[in-house]
Amino acid sequence: DGGITQSPKYLFRKEGQNVTLSCEQNLNHDAMYWYRQDPGQGLRLIYYSQIVNDFQKGDIAEGYSVSREKKESFPLTVTSAQKNPTAFYLCASSMGQSRDTQYFGPGTRLTVL
Amino acid sequence: GESVGLHLPTLSVQEGDNSIINCAYSNSASDYFIWYKQESGKGPQFIIDIRSNMDKRQGQRVTVLLNKTVKHLSLQIAATQPGDSAVYFCAETSAGGTSYGKLTFGQGTILTVHP
Numbered sequence: 001d002g003g004i005t006q007s008p009k010y011l012f013r014k015e016g017q018n019v020t021l022s023c024e025q026n027l028n029h030d031a032m033y034w035y036r037q038d039p040g041q042g043l044r045l046i047y048y049s050q051i052v053n054d055f056q057k058g059d060i061a062e063g064y065s066v067s068r069e070k071k072e073s074f075p076l077t078v079t080s081a082q083k084n085p086t087a088f089y090l091c092a093s094s095m096g097q098s099r100d101t102q103y104f105g106p107g108t109r110l111t112v113l
Numbered sequence: 114g115e116s117v118g119l120h121l122p123t124l125s126v127q128e129g130d131n132s133i134i135n136c137a138y139s140n141s142a143s144d145y146f147i148w149y150k151q152e153s154g155k156g157p158q159f160i161i162d163i164r165s166n167m168d169k170r171q172g173q174r175v176t177v178l179l180n181k182t183v184k185h186l187s188l189q190i191a192a193t194q195p196g197d198s199a200v201y202f203c204a205e206t207s208a209g210g211t212s213y214g215k216l217t218f219g220q221g222t223i224l225t226v227h228p
Contacts, residue, residue, distance in 0.1 A: 040121055042202060042218040043157070058215075090156050100206075101147060102216055104156035
């Protein structure tokens with residue numbers, strides 16, 4: 001997991017509630033990413049940020065929001081507009097160069113009750 | 114629409130055997146490839162990478178082969194151990210443009226190593 005932390009490890013949400021997942025890195029990486037993983041599937045990109053105060057939508061951004069106010073932090077908010085939020089959420093970071101290795105955090109498992 | 118993949122490819126091997134995990138990619142502009150290992154309930158862990166100007170790269174007990182002609186990538190694990198049991202993902206990216214730094218992940222392969 002090397003320098004990337006995610007909290008909480010498990011999160012339960014009632015329908016209609018917004019929740020925020022934390023991601024922090026101390027690797028001095030410029031770029032950070034959020035992915036969603038569903039059982040038996042690969043990773044799908046939600047949002048990514050190449051630099052502070054800037055971020056871009058990924059492939060499945062609807063129902064999610066992010067902020068990047070600090071280099072080391074990239075929180076993800078799962079809003080009530082996300083129709084099927086139960087999943088495993090993974091945060092990653094990289095130096096921000098092209099052809100760049102991304103390093104992942106331990107993940108947060110979100111369950112909607 | 115979203116693709117649904119409920120059945121990952123699986124590979125079962127005996128401890129000590131060599132394992133080969135395959136990955137096909139479709140983007141001919143992809144020029145950087147990574148293999149990740151993901152254990153249950155954990156984040157993916159970097160194993161090895163390769164750039165498109167190479168055909169082969171070796172690490173500790175692992176080798177990645179790249180065939181750009183047929184857009185195929187493979188991961189070879191020598192002397193497979195029970196601790197190698199996990200889901201293995203390949204990922205690809207290309208430099209520049211809107212895909213800057215953005216990885217595209219394959220579906221994954223489940224490797225099970227029997228003692």
